Amino acid sequence: MNTQVLPVSEESIKLAATLITQGEIVAFPTETVYGLGADALNPIAVEKIFIAKNRPADNPLIVHISDLSQLSLITSGIPAHASTLIKTFWPGPISLVLPKHPNLPQITTAGHNTVVVRFPAHPVAQALIQAANTPIAAPSANTSGRVSPTKAQHVLDDLNGKIPLILDDGHIEYGLESTVVDCTSNIPTVLRPGSITLEMLKEIIPQTYDAKETDSTRSPGMKYRHYAPEAPIMLFVGEPVITSKAIQDYLMDIETNTVSIIWHTGDFDVQPKNFKLPTRAREAAPLLFETLRKADAPSVARIIVQGYSTNDVGAAIMNRLQKAAHEIIKV
Ligand code: TXA
Ligand code: MG
Numbered sequence: 001m002n003t004q005v006l007p008v009s010e011e012s013i014k015l016a017a018t019l020i021t022q023g024e025i026v027a028f029p030t031e032t033v034y035g036l037g038a039d040a041l042n043p044i045a046v047e048k049i050f051i052a053k054n055r056p057a058d059n060p061l062i063v064h065i066s067d068l069s070q071l072s073l074i075t076s077g078i079p080a081h082a083s084t085l086i087k088t089f090w091p092g093p094i095s096l097v098l099p100k101h102p103n104l105p106q107i108t109t110a111g112h113n114t115v116v117v118r119f120p121a122h123p124v125a126q127a128l129i130q131a132a133n134t135p136i137a138a139p140s141a142n143t144s145g146r147v148s149p150t151k152a153q154h155v156l157d158d159l160n161g162k163i164p165l166i167l168d169d170g171h172i173e174y175g176l177e178s179t180v181v182d183c184t185s186n187i188p189t190v191l192r193p194g195s196i197t198l199e200m201l202k203e204i205i206p207q208t209y210d211a212k213e214t215d216s217t218r219s220p221g222m223k224y225r226h227y228a229p230e231a232p233i234m235l236f237v238g239e240p241v242i243t244s245k246a247i248q249d250y251l252m253d254i255e256t257n258t259v260s261i262i263w264h265t266g267d268f269d270v271q272p273k274n275f276k277l278p279t280r281a282r283e284a285a286p287l288l289f290e291t292l293r294k295a296d297a298p299s300v301a302r303i304i305v306q307g308y309s310t311n312d313v314g315a316a317i318m319n320r321l322q323k324a325a326h327e328i329i330k331v
Helices: 010-021 043-053 068-074 080-089 123-132 152-159 198-204 240-252 281-295 314-324
Strands: 004-007 026-028 035-039 062-064 094-099 114-118 165-168 179-182 189-192 233-237 259-263 274-276 302-306 327-330
Touching: 004 010, 010 026, 010 035, 010 123, 010 165, 026 123, 026 152, 035 043, 035 123, 068 114, 080 094, 080 198, 152 165, 152 281, 233 240, 233 314, 240 259, 240 302, 259 281, 274 281, 281 314
Parallel strands: 004 165, 026 165, 062 114, 094 179, 233 302, 233 327, 259 274, 259 302
Antiparallel strands: 026 035, 094 114, 179 189
């Protein structure tokens, strides 16, 4: 299959919507990462997502809407906490676990009786869903287990020849996948941290808590290794001045031209393959996935990453890095 990459325009969105209604799959921009979309109500179309991504069949998809009226097609009832979060944060980078409508195909939710729903703020995502006139199931548009795409080129790198169309809208605003919050129990639970942080959620619903990484039963995707480049990642965790010193010490003992370093504090400019990120987590987040892809050059045997503190969006960054890491060094 030939994969077309088209800049966003009225015509290209129309073409993408036509493909979706015909049961095809299309990559499109959202404010978090690029998604790979199919008509959520068409099981044959949804199956194509699993095949193109090589996604395990037991990992359910997020269903995207562009209008609250579409909730009645895919959910059966909105819990009170969910209504509060919807009023506060939608449209935006947050997805809610809700009770599933019986008509939503089993394959979309991987057999679960819940469905994760998101109302993206990105105008192209909204226009596509509106034009297709159906909720769109869309995981991140990368090969399963690899780094999520923040540019059309990243989608092409992973899925060239496997999908008919990529809508190219340049770099993505947030660059980390949406926060996932389970609203099906009495206390809202963060299953995946994101740009809408636990602190922000607690301001609205103080009882909200963070499911620990180990609680893999709540979010099926958590048990898989994720966000991983080819080269193994060595993640240094601790206070920035201390991790910076620890990385410097580590470099003294190894062949430094075979490693990439992703860092934010210290002085690694002498290192041939060094990728400096902003010190502030919120500014670093949009660049993280692209930097992981760049650092993963063929000659690189190891990627050394300086961790962030887990305040604010740092929690989401560290969640992704910990899942990607082969080795975590706490200093
Ligand atoms: O920002 C995003 O959320 C992007 C864009 C495209 O919207 N999408 C995305 O989808 O990141 P994906 O498939 O890469 O991640 C969805 C996560 C997975 O960890 C999955 O296991 C979890 O949501 N999930 C999906 N359905 C679930 C359910 N019914 N219960 C619990 N977790 C669920
Ligand atoms: Mg993903």
